[in-house]
Amino acid sequence: MTRITRRQFMPVLAGGMVAAHSALSSRVIADEGPIKIGGIFPLTGAGSVFGNQNFQGVEIAVDLINDRGGLNGRKIALFKGDGHTPQAAISETNRLAAREGVRIFTGSSTSAVGMVASQEAERNGAFYWEGMAVANNFTERGFKNVFRVGLDAGGLGRPAPRYIAEALSGLLKQDPKAIRIAVIAEDSAFGVDVSSAAIAEAKALGITVALHELYSAKTTDLSPLVLKLRSLKPDAIVATQFINDAVLLQRQMKEMRYRPPAFIGTSAGHSTLSFAEAIGDDVNGIFSSSYPNDANPDALSPATKADRDEFLKRYQGKYKVVPAVQESLGFVVGMSLIRDVIGNAKGGEAGALREAALAADVPNGAYINGWGMKFDAKGQNTRAFGSVVQWQARRMVSVFPEANKLADPILVPLPAWGAR
Amino acid sequence: MEIYVQLALSGLFVGGIYALISVGLTLVFGVLRVVNFAHGEYLTLAMFLTFFMYHLLGLDPFVASLVVVPILFVLGLVTERLLVRRTLEAPHVVQVFVTFALSLFLQNLFLVLFTSDFRAVRAEYATAAFEIGPFYISWLRMVAFAASIALTVALAVFLKYSYMGAAIRATAQDRRSARLVGINVDRIYALTFAIGCALVGAAGVLLAPLYPVNPYTGADLILVAFVAVVLGGMGSIAGATLAGLLIGVIESFSSYFLGGEMKQFVYFIVFIAILAFRPVGFFGRKGAEVMDVT
Numbered sequence: 001m002t003r004i005t006r007r008q009f010m011p012v013l014a015g016g017m018v019a020a021h022s023a024l025s026s027r028v029i030a031d032e033g034p035i036k037i038g039g040i041f042p043l044t045g046a047g048s049v050f051g052n053q054n055f056q057g058v059e060i061a062v063d064l065i066n067d068r069g070g071l072n073g074r075k076i077a078l079f080k081g082d083g084h085t086p087q088a089a090i091s092e093t094n095r096l097a098a099r100e101g102v103r104i105f106t107g108s109s110t111s112a113v114g115m116v117a118s119q120e121a122e123r124n125g126a127f128y129w130e131g132m133a134v135a136n137n138f139t140e141r142g143f144k145n146v147f148r149v150g151l152d153a154g155g156l157g158r159p160a161p162r163y164i165a166e167a168l169s170g171l172l173k174q175d176p177k178a179i180r181i182a183v184i185a186e187d188s189a190f191g192v193d194v195s196s197a198a199i200a201e202a203k204a205l206g207i208t209v210a211l212h213e214l215y216s217a218k219t220t221d222l223s224p225l226v227l228k229l230r231s232l233k234p235d236a237i238v239a240t241q242f243i244n245d246a247v248l249l250q251r252q253m254k255e256m257r258y259r260p261p262a263f264i265g266t267s268a269g270h271s272t273l274s275f276a277e278a279i280g281d282d283v284n285g286i287f288s289s290s291y292p293n294d295a296n297p298d299a300l301s302p303a304t305k306a307d308r309d310e311f312l313k314r315y316q317g318k319y320k321v322v323p324a325v326q327e328s329l330g331f332v333v334g335m336s337l338i339r340d341v342i343g344n345a346k347g348g349e350a351g352a353l354r355e356a357a358l359a360a361d362v363p364n365g366a367y368i369n370g371w372g373m374k375f376d377a378k379g380q381n382t383r384a385f386g387s388v389v390q391w392q393a394r395r396m397v398s399v400f401p402e403a404n405k406l407a408d409p410i411l412v413p414l415p416a417w418g419a420r
Numbered sequence: 421m422e423i424y425v426q427l428a429l430s431g432l433f434v435g436g437i438y439a440l441i442s443v444g445l446t447l448v449f450g451v452l453r454v455v456n457f458a459h460g461e462y463l464t465l466a467m468f469l470t471f472f473m474y475h476l477l478g479l480d481p482f483v484a485s486l487v488v489v490p491i492l493f494v495l496g497l498v499t500e501r502l503l504v505r506r507t508l509e510a511p512h513v514v515q516v517f518v519t520f521a522l523s524l525f526l527q528n529l530f531l532v533l534f535t536s537d538f539r540a541v542r543a544e545y546a547t548a549a550f551e552i553g554p555f556y557i558s559w560l561r562m563v564a565f566a567a568s569i570a571l572t573v574a575l576a577v578f579l580k581y582s583y584m585g586a587a588i589r590a591t592a593q594d595r596r597s598a599r600l601v602g603i604n605v606d607r608i609y610a611l612t613f614a615i616g617c618a619l620v621g622a623a624g625v626l627l628a629p630l631y632p633v634n635p636y637t638g639a640d641l642i643l644v645a646f647v648a649v650v651l652g653g654m655g656s657i658a659g660a661t662l663a664g665l666l667i668g669v670i671e672s673f674s675s676y677f678l679g680g681e682m683k684q685f686v687y688f689i690v691f692i693a694i695l696a697f698r699p700v701g702f703f704g705r706k707g708a709e710v711m712d713v714t
Contacts, residue, residue, distance in 0.1 A: 044528075045531070048536040216683075220627075220641065
């Protein structure tokens, strides 16, 4: 039997005391110095593309607010926590809470990370602000200080069938009730939740769902699925895919000379630049229902318009690329949290932030993607809405809803491969 | 009827690549008795090299193979010399730790160097296809399949008819006797490991135009190769090839008739069923997994 000697035990005890002391003292000094925000995102590993883009958006919001003088003279300090796996998200959340004294967290870009990071934040008595995790049960866990300013899975999946019924059926010269769609999705919780929401909405609109097929995103061959689609001849395909499987499906459809009259992705793969780079001009005409990429500037308030210009300028200056969906969402996450919740709260504790969040009544068009902010009792933003973008000349252009529309849809029905 | 033929073709084409990945793995196991858990990372590396040569130098993947495959061969020599050789006499767990650690190290090295973005070689011919009657056949997939089979056959011929091949086989059968008759066993190990890496390098070149690569691509694909190696009989090249092709065809049919999410389920059921009746796999020898004492 191993005995823990006093010599082994003392450092542990001392370490614990130091940690406890720093946690306590940080609370005492929480009203001075910078306002600390911990960002828990997958910054390395499989989810890091979205994680980094999201984080960069938040960072631009923090920089902008700091350069404008901060909040009541106090600067914002953004701490990085690399939640590359759920386990890492747990330890990073606890590390930032204990060692840096962070009482406000944001995240997370994937549901797997967001679910645990928010749980740890709540356990630490901190405040948690989610952007991109869409799991339907995120706000169903009875947590007090956990809010989601972004969409749930339904918000991501519903616009696709709605757009088919409202706009595409006309262009396809079909009655909405005569439209048949095929719904395909990768088989993680993301694909299952989003595609199920799309199917429920399609059925409510009277659209026939001819196929609901799930597959693993790690697959190397989707040709059996293409064969199935070819024999079913749907009027439109609604697909929930990540990046490589989205690319693979397009390439194999091209190989087998099959094209549907319309193709609508429901994220995440279809609204990334990697997708367009991989398939070139064949991307043109493909729709993606997603977070709003860009609002129509005319629908924004003058202050928001200024934010938007500043965001685009700063982002392109820093990263040399045009920001896409994840980046602008990150900016909205940062602005809504810092300016409209922390800025209006009577104190830095979770309870005060919760009251400020529940009291927030920000009209649509106040954020650069067209959103506003009003929470339901469970902490879900009811003024977040999904939108539809279309790839036109290899750029994503908002086509739906009306408030975000920048151009009319083109290339419906889809022209042949190589002719887009 | 047409659909069955089309499904079989799709399955065989994918299976050809599975086979090529598996052959290198089974060869290394057969001779060195080391399971190389980093095999998938060499595949990833070959795909990245192909991507960068295409992207930065404008080299076609098939031209790039003339550079990538030798690079992988040399890396195989280096890995064997610096890491694997030191573990050959050690217990199996040590070998597992070393190659597994190498796998993790390489994954994270790729992350640092290349980030986790997906990179795709966008060759003009990547999606070119031709029709024979009602069937659609992708040029690239067909060429990849043909190259995989040709390389596997070339390897088998090399092992069967060349002097070096005979020495490799002798070492695989009994390393002590091989040493007694004057074979430089250490050199055979190095060469075999390098050939295994070169083969997976060739597979990477063939895969690069078909499939986007990120640091985890190899790890995702290698599971199939492990199944193929065990199913074919550990150390058997013919077995790994047959098993690779079989898995491709099973995947193709099961994802059409049962749905895409069922394909792994189906091939693992087949895997378990075959091993229940024939625990050594298709062409395995009993006791192949036992290391003979040198």
